[in-house]
Amino acid sequence: MCKLLGVKRGNYYKWLKHKDDEPSFDWNHLIELVKTYDEKYDHILGYRSMRDRIERDTGESYTDSRIYKVVNYLGLQSKTRQKGHSCTKRAKDAKQAPNKLKRDFNASSPNQKWVTDVSEMKYGLNFEHKLYISAILDLYDRTVVGYVLGDSNNNPLVFETFDRALEANPGAKPLFHSDAGFQYTSPAFINKLKNAGVCQG
Secondary structure (H helix, E strand, C coil): CCHHHHHHHHHHHHHHHHHCCCCCCCHHHHHHHHHHHHHCCCCCCCCCHHHHHHHHCCCCCCCCHHHEEEHHHHCCCCCCCCCEECCCECCCCCCCCCCCCCCCCCCCCCCCCCEEEEEEEEEECCCCEEEEEEEEECCCCEEEEEEECCCCHHHHHHHHHHHHHHHHCCCCCCCEEEECCCCCCCHHHHHHHHHCCCCCC
């Protein structure tokens, strides 16, 4: 049988004597999860980020090595994201909220601390076009809880990002930290935060 299957006899006897200490595991389920999240995030997730998002959304816990094996098995490769630079415009005489975060970028639970910014990216043959991405990051596990792409760096871009983050995390009331950009210091956005019971800082 070993000769017919091309298996070394030593390996067969080693397998025959081994004890399976690991509980039964549904690889097909994990494979489908990895495929789903790869598509959902447009192929930008590495295996560590994918593990974090799966655990956050489903409550199912996997090791990095197990996710890596599935990613490798499926031949998935994360896209390299072009680094943008912050393009937030500061409003003159804007009233800044007190800095309650105080550079403490650690959180003990999800939706405890969110940070946000807008970045500009250029594209086209001569990089003649601009694209803006507004994103909100949860400092607990560095998950992007909301993001919006747009052609203009304006209030609707930031407001919609916040709305999407709340929609994805119902009942969240995090400490919300940003710079002093005109969107974040506008009365409309400050009222939006207050209505959601979110503390700015």
